[in-house]
Amino acid sequence: MRHLFRYLYAPCFSLGLIGLAVWLVGYLHATLWLLPLLLVVAIGLSWLAESWLPYAVEWNQPRQDRRRDTLHALINESLNALGVLSIPLVAALLPIGTLWPHAWPLWLQVLAAIVVADLGITLVHWLSHRSALLWRLHAVHHSVRRMYGLNGLMKHPLHQALEALAGTAPLILLGMPVDIAALLAFAVAIQLLLQHSNVDMRIGFLRHLMAWAPVHRFHHLKYGTAGDVNFALFFSVWDRLLGTAFHHPHYRIASDDLGIGSQPDYPDEYLAQLAEPFRDTAGHQAPPPLPVGLQRSVEQMHTQMP
Template identity: 35%
Template sequence: MRLIQSTRSIASWTVYPATVVGAFVITAALLSTGLPILPASYAAVVIAAGAVTLFEFVIPYDKAWQPLWTDVKNDLLFMVAVQMVLPQLLGLLLALTLLGYLEPLDLPLSDLWPRTLPLFFQVALMLVVAELLRYPLHVAAHNTKILWRLHAVHHSPKKLYWLNVGRFHPVEKALQYSLDTVPFILIGVGAEAVALYFVFYAVNGFYQHSNVDVRYGLLNYLVSGPELHRWHHSKLVDESNRNYGNNLIVWDLVFGTWFLPRSVRVGDLGLKNRDYPLDFLGQMTAPLTPGLDKKPPSKGS
């Protein structure tokens, strides 16, 4: 029993950094074989997702959060439609519109990015810049009625596990894409740097929403991980209006929204309205109904 507890403790501290490093190594190894960047990075992310799924069963944070098939079905649809297909369509739209207008102007945008820096530092810089752009959007999403109606979709789950990281309304996803992807395309960040950026983006997001009992220690002052993000999904507004960081938590530290109570577990997750629709089609139209997230639950909910 003591050996099992020791093993679980070690795993809680090591699975996150091991998965992140492993995903980077897999991406680099596949690229070295001549595999194109997109399948190489996707393969690393899929393997990482498999690892996180395994850890959710081996060292769960809360067994009550283990998903039902209906959860998986809806979240898988969000992941494919909103996180995989939509960005490709937005990228194509960008290429056909904005980039087409900018090309004749011959603006030296590509000179703005320090391509000579090692890839590690380029990815780190991308994370900091993207976080500076995403943080105010996230704060606005919690404090502006029209944006919150979109963002409530993401806060609707009553339990967290890795796959519901992709649960976003497509309109909000387009807004996010305009801030954490488009600027890097416009200034000509190299394809390898972009690939590694999104590998970290994906793997960190999996853990951030995961039901894995992990310990980040001092990384909680750098990375937006699950110990912090669970509080962001609390049903209590005073707790959920904290920890806005997407990948990094640095701007929460700067602006005083960092929140991590010690020796306390988060309570109920989700929205005040426990009858808020959870299916894909229902959540596509939910933002059209003002105040739906705050509607009192029906009896028996």
């Protein structure tokens, strides 16, 4: 049973929950306010799966971070909801186009929105590891010292706003309807839960397509630029194009591999994390060296980057 669960969890969690949301909103015409409730259910299912089959048992133990991560999730998802609700106002103020493919099936409209948004979000994410200013905001997300579903929703609100703007601005200008925007926001939240999941999942060849936890964990390595890999939110193809795709099937990531190597004392409290990007950074130090098990693979990958 556990062996089968390892292989079925990721596709069933992703396609099942996003598909359920599309069916409820698009075909049963349920209110969009059902989506936050469905997200709460998804968080509960993620927690149950992590408890039953964890990738790292110690990652299920809070490190004085549960309240903080809950605050990040509540505030960031509330901001997402406000962003969706503001679309009619934006449409009234800007010259919104009429190119949106309303005649397409709803599921195909959602998929198209995901692909476009994924590209914009991925590029901002990639730039955030190359711009010192953007990194200050993005570092909040990289300060985690354990990986589990809920901390996928842990971001500085300003950085989340930049990603959301890059991902949704083209869609809004094309005339994206509010229901598609709401389903897109829900799909992003589900993907973030799955991408940071502590479930000991197996995804096999799907790692070449989907940026799920076994791929994304390497992005959170604390060893300097070793984590400058696997930037994609949904689809690994963007990392193939950027030359940043990386996977080491035999390296098992532990708590000691996570965090920000140059800032081991990064603050843990919510308000302190909001303020940290605007503080002096003179206290940075050299990151720790790569473990022997990773060194050759990471160095080879970086020499092949464009």
